[in-house]
Amino acid sequence: xxTDKADKASxxxxxxxxxxxxxxxxVHLVQLRGDWVSHCVHLxxxxxxxxxxxxxxxxxxxxxxxxxxxxxxxxxxxxxLRHRLEAANSIVHVQGARETWLPLIxxxxxxxxxxLDLKPQRRPSFILAFLESIGRxxxxxxxxxxxxxxxxxxxxxGAQLKYGRGSGVPIPAVVSQMDRMGVGAIPIIVLMSTIVGxxxxxxxxxxxxxxxxxxxxxxxxxxxxFRELGVLLTAIMIAGRSGSAITAxxxxxxxxxxxxxxxxxxxxPVGVLVFPRLVAxxxxxxxxxxVADLAALIGAAAVSYFYSNISPxxxxxxxxxxxxxxxxxxxxxxxxxxxxxxGILASVEGMKVGGSAESLGRRVTASVVKAIFVVxxxxxxxxxxxxxxxx
Numbered sequence: 118x119x120t121d122k123a124d125k126a127s128x129x130x131x132x133x134x135x136x137x138x139x140x141x142x143x144v145h146l147v148q149l150r151g152d153w154v155s156h157c158v159h160l161x162x163x164x165x166x167x168x169x170x171x172x173x174x175x176x177x178x179x180x181x182x183x184x185x186x187x188x189x190x191x192x193x194x195x196x197x198l199r200h201r202l203e204a205a206n207s208i209v210h211v212q213g214a215r216e217t218w219l220p221l222i223x224x225x226x227x228x229x230x231x232x233l234d235l236k237p238q239r240r241p242s243f244i245l246a247f248l249e250s251i252g253r254x255x256x257x258x259x260x261x262x263x264x265x266x267x268x269x270x271x272x273x274x275g276a277q278l279k280y281g282r283g284s285g286v287p288i289p290a291v292v293s294q295m296d297r298m299g300v301g302a303i304p305i306i307v308l309m310s311t312i313v314g315x316x317x318x319x320x321x322x323x324x325x326x327x328x329x330x331x332x333x334x335x336x337x338x339x340x341x342x343f344r345e346l347g348v349l350l351t352a353i354m355i356a357g358r359s360g361s362a363i364t365a366x367x368x369x370x371x372x373x374x375x376x377x378x379x380x381x382x383x384x385x386p387v388g389v390l391v392f393p394r395l396v397a398x399x400x401x402x403x404x405x406x407x408v409a410d411l412a413a414l415i416g417a418a419a420v421s422y423f424y425s426n427i428s429p430x431x432x433x434x435x436x437x438x439x440x441x442x443x444x445x446x447x448x449x450x451x452x453x454x455x456x457x458x459x460g461i462l463a464s465v466e467g468m469k470v471g472g473s474a475e476s477l478g479r480r481v482t483a484s485v486v487k488a489i490f491v492v493x494x495x496x497x498x499x500x501x502x503x504x505x506x507x508x
Contacts, residue, residue, distance in 0.1 A: 153191025
């Protein structure tokens, strides 16, 4: 009985992974012995990591002839040692491997190379990094532009719900989107526009009072709201409220591969998902702009009455004289273009969502930021265009 226990203890000791380091004629010989398998290689992991630093820059030979068993975990340890020594300018030889182990060692070697990424990373200069970021941005913008033009072209052509079929407008889907993005946005649009109109009237009256021209605050509010602020603030609010929702909805469907499923069953994802939302935005944004203009004027009239003693009748009469019809249409004309921009950018970002929640969050943020930025730029371009044609 004692002899059997001694034999078992001796067998366990012989199978325990061991490392012998021998210096032979300037070559450091690393001899591996025992069973290098997953349940026991943790015993030599620290020693192997220490050898990575001790043998760096030297000629090393790894001898596998004394190994009794080898699996993926054991091959990973000595292949990690070999790759890190070679990255430290060491000359490494592997010898004594059995013929049956070579496929495993080759596969593990490739995996270690991709995982460790031991290629020296050179930090680019600030100028190169800056130019690289510009180049990446240009190519990314070009790709977004191509997708945007595809969506715009598909929208202009029509819904085309099915590939190879004629176009058709899905009225129920458009009405549903108008209710969600338009009717639901009225309270916040009214509140925001009323407050902004009241602030403009109060600040304008406060400054014009010094010149005895408080009545001209009506001209200021009317022209500013009708030409610029009404449509601009409405577009910014819709970009934050509805643009983010469009990106999140399309992006979540992209994550769950529902857009691919639509393609498989013969439906056009642009016609099913993008077209109704884009049409709804083009319809509701001019209507919301009218609501925003009225709310801003009501807020300005209330402040003018209580702060500057301008009666509502005088306010309306002065507004009628100060604001021409072209001033009103100058702002309203911008609304459909801004709606197209918001819808297309939101759809493009939604189509670019990857398979993670982090990607969805990044695309929603990018959608809102890009839409607001482009809307402001387009508003400035319209202002220059109107000035050039004296409109």
